Amino acid sequence: MNRNIYMTDELQAIYDQTVEFVSKEVTPHGDAWEESGKVPRDVLQKMGALGMFGLRVPEEQGGLGMGMLASAVFSEALGASTYAGFDVTVLVHTDMAGPHLLNSGTPEQLEQWLPGVLSGETILSIGVTEPDAGSDVAGIRTKAVKDGDGWRINGTKTFITNAVYGDMTIVAAKTDPDNKYGITMFLVPAGTDGFSVAKKLDKHGWRCSDTAELVLDNVFVPDDQVLGTVHRGFYETMKNFQNERMVLIGMGVGAAQVAIDQTLAHTQERSAFGGNLFDLGAIRQRMAMNQAKLDAVRASMYHAAWLGDEVMGAGQDNVKEMSGVKAFGAEAIMQIMYDCVQFHGGMGYMRETPVERMYRDARILPIGGGATEVMLEEVAKRSYQ
Numbered sequence: 001m002n003r004n005i006y007m008t009d010e011l012q013a014i015y016d017q018t019v020e021f022v023s024k025e026v027t028p029h030g031d032a033w034e035e036s037g038k039v040p041r042d043v044l045q046k047m048g049a050l051g052m053f054g055l056r057v058p059e060e061q062g063g064l065g066m067g068m069l070a071s072a073v074f075s076e077a078l079g080a081s082t083y084a085g086f087d088v089t090v091l092v093h094t095d096m097a098g099p100h101l102l103n104s105g106t107p108e109q110l111e112q113w114l115p116g117v118l119s120g121e122t123i124l125s126i127g128v129t130e131p132d133a134g135s136d137v138a139g140i141r142t143k144a145v146k147d148g149d150g151w152r153i154n155g156t157k158t159f160i161t162n163a164v165y166g167d168m169t170i171v172a173a174k175t176d177p178d179n180k181y182g183i184t185m186f187l188v189p190a191g192t193d194g195f196s197v198a199k200k201l202d203k204h205g206w207r208c209s210d211t212a213e214l215v216l217d218n219v220f221v222p223d224d225q226v227l228g229t230v231h232r233g234f235y236e237t238m239k240n241f242q243n244e245r246m247v248l249i250g251m252g253v254g255a256a257q258v259a260i261d262q263t264l265a266h267t268q269e270r271s272a273f274g275g276n277l278f279d280l281g282a283i284r285q286r287m288a289m290n291q292a293k294l295d296a297v298r299a300s301m302y303h304a305a306w307l308g309d310e311v312m313g314a315g316q317d318n319v320k321e322m323s324g325v326k327a328f329g330a331e332a333i334m335q336i337m338y339d340c341v342q343f344h345g346g347m348g349y350m351r352e353t354p355v356e357r358m359y360r361d362a363r364i365l366p367i368g369g370g371a372t373e374v375m376l377e378e379v380a381k382r383s384y385q
Contacts, residue, residue: 048120079254104228
């Protein structure tokens, strides 16, 4: 990758190691994983053994103790795999669910669960979204009621990545019926009585990631599986939203760069009109503009990451900046993928061509982690006094 002002030798090493890993361990096998709808656990455990799941984990707890810039680098490098279903399987574990455990877990909870999280033995998912509540977290209906030395949870969750084959879901439930923000997070291991996968969902893209519809039917969770402060889960969830948005764009940036590179190679090889496709100014200039757009998205993402990075950066509120990156970046990446399919011609429509898959995978980016319209409102309400 091109160095930028935020990169260090350590971050560059993380990027290089991750790109090398996915080129050898992921890309050659991704088609089979897409067919099975599952990333093999042994691949995730190899990543755990290499320390890839501990970038953001404090050093005293077995990690590298790094900040948002490490996640930005890691997510972009994962995107080079060209299999976004794999990328999101990893990033839900490390950067969407994992931070809840790290930020809110008690010493006892961390001692119990963190070693498995770091090794890949315990794969995490985050259960917030419901059939009637997506970007509107405060609108969830799943409820938890105090019952002796624990809680009874009832409700449904949907679009929960990693929950079909994963080992523990961090579940958000309403615990204060008089306060729409009165939400608590709970650690719910797979196999808990009453906690079940109602359906493995069939997706347009991200085919090798598993996504579940979950049912919680009178699930009992003891008090020691409450994660964080009772009734404060909404605010604890909000803390990680910028990180979620960033890694989605990061993986998209990594994939879009591969798509551009593959399209440039194809257009220079494809004969047309006495020359090749790249000789046509309309194609050549549009791809140049796509590269310029992608460079702008990448630079904006790293800047927003630096703003929010409490270890290597400014440690400031970056909601406005990261929301803008998520909105602009997701739409730009989707348009870049469209052009890459277009300039591959008929081959771009064939399942054997990587850009066809990357185009499908990119469609979720303006939806997941906060829809573009929601992101623009986050920017807008911070743009006036």
